Amino acid sequence: NHDTVVLELLASDGQMSRYEIGQQAQAAASIGQGHIMHAIGGHGRSLWLKVMRRFLGGRLEDELVMLNTAMTGFRGNATAGIEQALAEITRSIQLELDWNCERAFMDKGVKYYHEALPGLRSAQVVQALPQDRPVVLIMENIEGGTLQSWIQREVTGVDAPDEACEGARLLKAAFSVWSTEALLRSGFFHGDPHAGNMMFHYSAENKTGALTFIDFGNSIDVDDPVSGLTKQVVFLVFGTLLKSPKLALRAFRIQNEATECRLACELDEAWKKAESATWWQYGAAAA
Numbered sequence: 001n002h003d004t005v006v007l008e009l010l011a012s013d014g015q016m017s018r019y020e021i022g023q024q025a026q027a028a029a030s031i032g033q034g035h036i037m038h039a040i041g042g043h044g045r046s047l048w049l050k051v052m053r054r055f056l057g058g059r060l061e062d063e064l065v066m067l068n069t070a071m072t073g074f075r076g077n078a079t080a081g082i083e084q085a086l087a088e089i090t091r092s093i094q095l096e097l098d099w100n101c102e103r104a105f106m107d108k109g110v111k112y113y114h115e116a117l118p119g120l121r122s123a124q125v126v127q128a129l130p131q132d133r134p135v136v137l138i139m140e141n142i143e144g145g146t147l148q149s150w151i152q153r154e155v156t157g158v159d160a161p162d163e164a165c166e167g168a169r170l171l172k173a174a175f176s177v178w179s180t181e182a183l184l185r186s187g188f189f190h191g192d193p194h195a196g197n198m199m200f201h202y203s204a205e206n207k208t209g210a211l212t213f214i215d216f217g218n219s220i221d222v223d224d225p226v227s228g229l230t231k232q233v234v235f236l237v238f239g240t241l242l243k244s245p246k247l248a249l250r251a252f253r254i255q256n257e258a259t260e261c262r263l264a265c266e267l268d269e270a271w272k273k274a275e276s277a278t279w280w281q282y283g284a285a286a287a
Contacts, residue, residue, distance in 0.1 A: 009127065017044045031096060036141060047126060052135040060097055064090060096217050099134040105216035108188050112181045113213055117173040121212040142212050144201025151195055159204040166202055170211035183233065187225035191218035243271050
């Protein structure tokens with residue numbers, strides 16, 4: 001059948017399971033696309049297959065050549081941090097396509113997020129293929145849809161208030177666990193926790209929901225979260241509240257004194273312009 005593919009998986013217990021995969025993707029992004037794996041013969045649960053798009057390796061090499069060429073023009077130039085920014089972009093691209101790294105991050109998501117609070121979950125990997133440099137990740141198939149799609153749709157019916165309250169509770173739980181792990185505990189955090197990277201499912205029968213973190217490609221691991229991250233957040237927040245450019249800029253690694261003075265002046269000017277603005281306009285100006 002040209003519309004489907006059959007895949008056989010050998011489990012750790014030695015059991016062989018067969019799955020049928022439709023060639024039509026259920027989800028797609030710039031890096032890869034996702035397909036549901038339906039268990040054949042009713043044996044086993046359905047899974048989710050995430051496959052990397054073809055030719056991305058060659059495109060990555062081309063982009064890295066372009067970035068390296070661009071960086072040569074800025075090396076030794078003390079007037080800007082462009083070289084560092086381009087180096088970070090390069091590293092980000094490499095991490096995005098390193099699915100061994102993503103699998104390791106997903107394992108950490110399970111370790112630190114999964115069931116940390118009731119209803120909070122993290123997507124679990126079943127297998128990565130091939131093992132040395134995977135271009136396919138097989139994981140559990142998560143019930144529900146993205147949190148973004150749930151927010152956008154109109155929730156109606158007798159259970160609507162309970163569903164809305166459960167969604168709000170789980171979002172609060174996710175932020176609490178995410179921020180606590182990042183700032184005070186392990187130093188690990190999902191680097192892109194927007195509503196499209198969370199799955200939400202609500203059971204009207206049990207009046208309970210589940211919120212699941214997915215897509216860990218841009219996750220970050222900080223060795224010493226207090227000195228490497230928490231201090232910077234405190235400096236930024238209190239510097240903004242006190243309207244102190246010098247304090248706020250301590251959140252960033254600015255090695256050039258002239259650049260620091262220029263940024264302090266620009267920040268001070270932005271805050272002055274925002275004094276008579278609404279609270280959200282003030283926040284935008286401060287950012």
